[in-house]
Amino acid sequence: MLSRVATFAIDGVEPRAVWVEVDIHPGLPAFTIVGLGDAAVRESRERIRAAIQNTGFEFPARRITANLAPAFMRKEGPGFDAAIALALLAASGQVRSEHLLDFAVWGELSLGGELRDSPGALAVAEGASRAGVRRLLVPRSRAREAALVEGLEIAGVSTLRQAANVLGGGEIPALPPPSRPQGSPGERPDLTDVRGHATAVLALEIGAAGGHNVMLEGPPGTGKTMLARRLPSILPPMTHEEAVSVTRIHSVAGLHGDGLLGERPFRAPHHSISPAGLVGGGSPPRPGEATLADNGVLFLDELSEFGRAALDALRQPLEDGRVTIVRGQRAISFPTRFMLVAATNPCPCGYAGFEDRCVCAESDLRRHRRRLSGPLLDRLDLLVDVGRPSETELRGPPVTSSAQSAARVLAARERQRARLAGTAVRCNAELTAGLVRRHVRLDGAAERVLARAYACGSLSARGRHRVLRVARTIADLAERDGVEHGDVLTALGLRQRGPTETELAA
Amino acid sequence: MSPVADACAACLHRSWLVGALSGRLETVRARIFAVLALADGELVRALGVDSVASLGPPGPEALAESARGAGLSALCRCSARYPRSLRDLAAPPAVLYLAGDPDRVLDALAGEVVAIVGARRATRYGHRVAERLGDALTSAGITVVSGMALGIDGAAHRGALGRGDGDGDGDRDRDGDGTGDSIDVIEAEAEASTPARAPTVAVLPGPPGEPYPPSHRRLHARILASGGAVSELPPGAAVRRWTFPARNRIIAALATMTVVVEAAERSGSLVTARVARELGSSVGAVPGQVTARMARGPNALLAGGARVVRGPEDVLAALFGEDPPRLAALEPPRLPAHLQALLDALSDGEGTARAIAAAGLGPSGGVAALAELELAGRLRRGAGGFEVVP
Numbered sequence: 001m002l003s004r005v006a007t008f009a010i011d012g013v014e015p016r017a018v019w020v021e022v023d024i025h026p027g028l029p030a031f032t033i034v035g036l037g038d039a040a041v042r043e044s045r046e047r048i049r050a051a052i053q054n055t056g057f058e059f060p061a062r063r064i065t066a067n068l069a070p071a072f073m074r075k076e077g078p079g080f081d082a083a084i085a086l087a088l089l090a091a092s093g094q095v096r097s098e099h100l101l102d103f104a105v106w107g108e109l110s111l112g113g114e115l116r117d118s119p120g121a122l123a124v125a126e127g128a129s130r131a132g133v134r135r136l137l138v139p140r141s142r143a144r145e146a147a148l149v150e151g152l153e154i155a156g157v158s159t160l161r162q163a164a165n166v167l168g169g170g171e172i173p174a175l176p177p178p179s180r181p182q183g184s185p186g187e188r189p190d191l192t193d194v195r196g197h198a199t200a201v202l203a204l205e206i207g208a209a210g211g212h213n214v215m216l217e218g219p220p221g222t223g224k225t226m227l228a229r230r231l232p233s234i235l236p237p238m239t240h241e242e243a244v245s246v247t248r249i250h251s252v253a254g255l256h257g258d259g260l261l262g263e264r265p266f267r268a269p270h271h272s273i274s275p276a277g278l279v280g281g282g283s284p285p286r287p288g289e290a291t292l293a294d295n296g297v298l299f300l301d302e303l304s305e306f307g308r309a310a311l312d313a314l315r316q317p318l319e320d321g322r323v324t325i326v327r328g329q330r331a332i333s334f335p336t337r338f339m340l341v342a343a344t345n346p347c348p349c350g351y352a353g354f355e356d357r358c359v360c361a362e363s364d365l366r367r368h369r370r371r372l373s374g375p376l377l378d379r380l381d382l383l384v385d386v387g388r389p390s391e392t393e394l395r396g397p398p399v400t401s402s403a404q405s406a407a408r409v410l411a412a413r414e415r416q417r418a419r420l421a422g423t424a425v426r427c428n429a430e431l432t433a434g435l436v437r438r439h440v441r442l443d444g445a446a447e448r449v450l451a452r453a454y455a456c457g458s459l460s461a462r463g464r465h466r467v468l469r470v471a472r473t474i475a476d477l478a479e480r481d482g483v484e485h486g487d488v489l490t491a492l493g494l495r496q497r498g499p500t501e502t503e504l505a506a
Numbered sequence: 507m508s509p510v511a512d513a514c515a516a517c518l519h520r521s522w523l524v525g526a527l528s529g530r531l532e533t534v535r536a537r538i539f540a541v542l543a544l545a546d547g548e549l550v551r552a553l554g555v556d557s558v559a560s561l562g563p564p565g566p567e568a569l570a571e572s573a574r575g576a577g578l579s580a581l582c583r584c585s586a587r588y589p590r591s592l593r594d595l596a597a598p599p600a601v602l603y604l605a606g607d608p609d610r611v612l613d614a615l616a617g618e619v620v621a622i623v624g625a626r627r628a629t630r631y632g633h634r635v636a637e638r639l640g641d642a643l644t645s646a647g648i649t650v651v652s653g654m655a656l657g658i659d660g661a662a663h664r665g666a667l668g669r670g671d672g673d674g675d676g677d678r679d680r681d682g683d684g685t686g687d688s689i690d691v692i693e694a695e696a697e698a699s700t701p702a703r704a705p706t707v708a709v710l711p712g713p714p715g716e717p718y719p720p721s722h723r724r725l726h727a728r729i730l731a732s733g734g735a736v737s738e739l740p741p742g743a744a745v746r747r748w749t750f751p752a753r754n755r756i757i758a759a760l761a762t763m764t765v766v767v768e769a770a771e772r773s774g775s776l777v778t779a780r781v782a783r784e785l786g787s788s789v790g791a792v793p794g795q796v797t798a799r800m801a802r803g804p805n806a807l808l809a810g811g812a813r814v815v816r817g818p819e820d821v822l823a824a825l826f827g828e829d830p831p832r833l834a835a836l837e838p839p840r841l842p843a844h845l846q847a848l849l850d851a852l853s854d855g856e857g858t859a860r861a862i863a864a865a866g867l868g869p870s871g872g873v874a875a876l877a878e879l880e881l882a883g884r885l886r887r888g889a890g891g892f893e894v895v896p
Contacts, residue, residue: 198869199859217890218857286718308563346890353857353890354628359798360659361627385856385891399869453881474870486874493873497887 003090003097006104007083008124009075011334012285012325013252015127019069022087027063033084034087034333035068038076038284047078047109048085055113055160060092076284079080079118080244081109082137084166085160096168103155103167104128107139113160115139122247122396125149135172137163143175143488145251148244148260152256178259188263189229190402194283196389198399200227203384203494204341205405208234209412210473212425213379215496217302218386219350224343225268225385228299232264233402235297236410242295247334249294253287265296267338271305275313285325285332290317293338303342304371311376342380344372353385381429381466383496412476428473436465440472445485453492510579510587510608511570513601517582518566520600525560525569525743527553534747540753542597569601569740576741578714579604588808589615594785595759599738605714606734614649614705614733620821621651621782622763623754623775624658624768629800630888633661635792638769639765640665642818644703648825651760653753654708654722654729658767658775666706669727704707705733709760711753712745713737741818744821763788763824765815769803779812788816788824841884848875849884871895 010017011285014021030104031045052059063299066084068075074178076124083105089095106124107115123140126149128136135153138146143156155172157163166172199225200216208231209213216224231244233390238246243260250256250265269289280288289296317323317336324333347360347367360368391419419439425431450467453459459467468483475483513521523546524531530553534541541552550558551788558564573580581588582601589612592598604611622639624632640650640662650666652659706729712718714735717726729735738756739749756779758764766789769775779789791812794801808814813824841849844865851861862872876892879885885892 197859199862199873202869202873219890294776351890353888353892358630358889360889361629362633363627369889385858387859390863393863419891449881453877456881456883458880486870489874489877492877493875 001091001093003100005083005085005087005090005100006131007080007106008127009073010077010102010120010123010252011330012077012280012334013065013123013125013249013287013291016073017127017131018073018075018080020082020083020087021067023065023067024088024091024180025061025063025065028235029061029063031064031066033066033068035066035071036074037068037080038074040078040441041068041075044078044081044084047081047111049087050111051085051109051113051160052089052162054111056166057089057094057160057164059089064088064091070374071171074284074328078108079106079120079124082107082115082139082160082163085109088189089164099167099169103135103137103244104131105137105163105167106132107137107142115157115159115163115381117141120252121145122148122244125152125154126244126248127256128152129336136137140176142171142258144178145247145256148247149173179414187372188233188234189226191230191405192244192398192401194223194227194230194398195396196393196399197223197227197386200384200386201399201405203382204231205234205409206470206473206477206494207231207339207341207382208405208409209428209477210393210416210470211339211429212382212470212473213429214345214382215343215377215380216341216384216386217346218343219388220345222386222388224386225299225301228268228297228301228341228343229266230402231297231339232266233236234405234409235264235339236406236413238262238264238295246295246297248334249287249291253292255292265293266299267293268299268301271300271302271307273306273310275307278310279313279317279323279336280325280334283327284436285327285334287334288323288325290314290338291334294335296338297381298338298340300340303344304368305375315375315402316471318376341378342376343386377496378462380496381470382494408477411479412473415476415479416473428469428476431469431472436468436472440468440483441481442468442471442488443485446471446483446488449485449488458492459495463495467495470494509574509577510581510604511574512585512587513570513580513582513620514584515566517584518569518580519564520738521582522564522566523549523558523561524738525740526565527555528744528746530555530746532746533747535751536745538748538751539597542752544735572741576713577605578713578715578741579608580740581608589760591615591619591761592756592759595755597605597755598759599756601740602738603714603740604734604736606730608734608817610705610736611707611736615651615760617649617704618647618825619649619651619707619761620825621757621764621778622658622662622767623652623757623764623778624662624766625770625773625803626655626657626659626769627774627802628657628661628768628798629798630893631794632658632792632800634893636661636767637665639815639818639821640706641668641780643821644668644706646818646822647704648821649704649733650706651709651757652706654710654718654726654735656719656721659708659723660725662767663682663706663708663725663729665844666703667732668703703732707733707760708735709753709757710735710737711739711749713739713741713743715741717891718745722813750774751777758782758787759785761787762850763790763813763821765790765792765821766804766807766812767792768794769798771802771806773803776807779807784816788813789822792816792825818852841879841882844871845875845879845882847882848872849879849894852885852892858891 005020009018013102090097108118125146129149139154139158139402140158155166247261267289278288279290321337351357471487473484474487551729636658644666652662714737717723754777758778766775789812791804791807792815847865851864
């Protein structure tokens with residue numbers, strides 16, 4: 001006898017529909033799973049056999065074949081356990097099959113017959129919703145997560161027995177109560193925690209307002225990490241779509257299980273991270289830090305210590321907003337639209353530019369500078385020095401609060417959205433040359449300053465273009481349509497220096 | 507400007523001989539000065555060569571030819587134009603090869619010459635001081651010689667060549683709006699009153715037409731454009747370890763005063779200072795922090811009686827007595843108050859953020875002021891902050 005159950009595979013962070021078919025025939029007892037399953041899928045046989053027997057069902061001593069369709073697609077992971085087991089029970093007549101096709105089923109089984117906590121429930125729920133399925137059966141611990149998707153009825157079950165009941169027409173259990181919210185609002189990093197650092201805070205605000213990436217340069221222990229951690233608090237709040245996307249990615253990565261994530265992600269990988277860890281990879285391909293930072297902030301502390309390979313791997317994600325990982329004949333794409341903040345020491349000893357404490361030789365400085373790769377520096381629009389705040393500053397009031405800064409940032413973003421409606425561009429950092437020409441209008445004094453900077457060799461052509469984009473953001477923050485002389489000067493003062501721009505003399 | 511070819515056969519022969527023996531000279535580099543002072547016959551015997559013939563066919567004509575072909579001038583000891591100061595050496599180079607305009611270089615070497623030398627692994631402080639000295643001295647009409655090495659030498663040459671390349675004519679703003687462009691106007695006035703700079707001359711450990719170290723290729727080109735490079739080595743000669751102290755003696759001889767900016771205890775620049783002292787020339791040293799490794803050389807020289815050099819004024823005083831008249835042109839143009847305050851704070855060694863606060867500027871205004879000072883050529887982006895251009 002043959003029965004079928006709908007389930008889902010997770011390809012990267014995207015759900016894909018999979019049909020489980022189980023066929024039972026007379027013959028020598030055997031249990032085979034076909035359909036390009038990986039090692040975890042092959043091991044499913046043992047889990048399913050034990051789960052069925054331990055639940056009190058009979059494991060038929062006949063020839064059993066399970067197929068995961070479509071057959072050309074690789075199937076990975078233990079998430080198909082529950083679907084295969086229930087299809088098997090239906091095919092052997094132990095579970096009624098009239099309602100089988102109303103549901104999609106997903107989840108790993110333990111040997112004792114429990115549905116285990118499995119990462120990726122939100123992605124599966126999104127897939128189910130898109131496929132027109134109305135009911136989804138998932139492990140109980142993931143029911144709330146799956147319920148974030150609208151239009152689905154979620155049956156969260158703890159055991160195979162419960163699952164069989166539900167499929168047989170039994171009542172769908174109520175959702176479990178929500179767990180405690182994680183972290184109270186008071187603990188959230190806020191700019192009111194910062195004393196001094198006025199220029200760095202300004203740079204972060206400009207960065208947040210226009211989507212410009214920021215590099216913080218300064219001696220160790222001056223607060224670069226603390227500043228970077230506060231960037232998410234001034235970015236505009238996530239839209240519902242963004243929140244769902246972030247939650248889905250974290251769910252697939254096994255990092256989150258409960259409710260919609262409300263804060264933009266902040267990822268700060270250690271500099272020893274591998275290229276695969278940074279942008280994704282492995283077999284099966286898993287999202288990297290760049291994807292976990294999607295819609296949030298990726299912070300690279302000690303930028304010069306990161307491996308060359310890892311930094312080079314960031315080029316495509318920064319350029320395209322996506323990274324494509326090829327495995328055999330498959331190409332999996334992960335989103336990577338994050339704001340980048342980098343922190344670096346100015347030199348190997350860390351104290352260059354700081355009260356003459358630097359003990360590095362010129363060759364050390366050059367070598368240190370060379371480690372910061374050109375294409376990455378190219379993407380860091382803003383460069384700001386971070387120093388030790390003075391005693392007065394430390395005792396004084398904070399420069400601003402996240403709430404105030406976020407309000408300014410939001411207003412500036414609104415201006416950009418209105419101005420750029422109808423284009424594919426979302427913020428000033430993404431302005432193309434044509435859009436810059438159309439939307440960045442300099443007054444006479446501003447034109448002269450820019451022309452002068454360009455003529456005396458301080459700017460490359462690309463650098464000039466960058467200055468225009470940043471100046472546009474500064475004007476937006478001041479709620480002006482015209483870009484003025486002061487905006488251009490401020491943009492020049494905060495600009496990133498390319499490798500050729502710092503070495504004017506031989 | 508056409509190359510001068512004024513080298514007699516005997517001197518060319520000597521020049522060729524030294525080149526042919528270059529490998530063997532390497533083995534006696536600890537006594538290179540004494541060895542180079544030996545006459546041809548003794549030199550050959552001292553290096554354990556049986557006969558000159560065994561060194562291969564003589565190539566003096568080929569030398570002269572290759573010098574001509576490379577556009578170099580060649581002057582021998584017997585030539586009237588050979589720099590007189592070199593004759594004070596126990597072993598003056600038989601032939602001096604010269605890249606660049608020979609008239610300009612030889613005139614420059616005949617006037618007031620100061621050598622600025624020091625360590626390769628110099629600190630930011632050393633770089634700043636060397637650059638400022640180079641700039642001030644050539645602005646005052648004094649020729650600066652150095653070895654074009656990494657570190658102090660390079661910084662001295664760069665300062666001597668002047669800040670920036672002076673090519674931004676199109677951006678001069680004929681002020682009409684009365685706002686914020688005051689820098690342009692002030693600078694234009696200053697430019698008009700600055701007298702022409704003296705050139706800088708590099709003394710290389712290899713052929714003068716080829717940049718050594720190779721990473722100083724652009725600097726070399728700039729030096730040749732307004733000054734020149736000299737060497738006792740002809741085109742095709744290899745740079746060896748003995749050629750460094752050898753060229754250091756030339757630097758010491760050419761200069762009326764040798765200033766050591768920074769040096770570790772065993773730096774080659776201390777050799778230059780020793781030769782200068784032996785020749786009776788003035789030796790100056792820039793004091794450094796007593797805890798700094800790179801200050802040990804100069805501080806030791808000072809303890810031994812060298813003249814203290816705290817700035818170009820001390821060099822000028824050493825050369826001309828206590829009342830040097832040439833410093834007026836060195837004063838930089840005046841700046842608006844807020845920019846001057848920021849510049850002063852940065853000169854005092856404050857970090858960027860503190861300097862902005864000290865100048866009483868807000869973050870946005872402060873950053874804009876940094877950009878203005880950079881455009882005016884008074885600031886430069888360095889590691890970890892902004893540096894005041896000397």
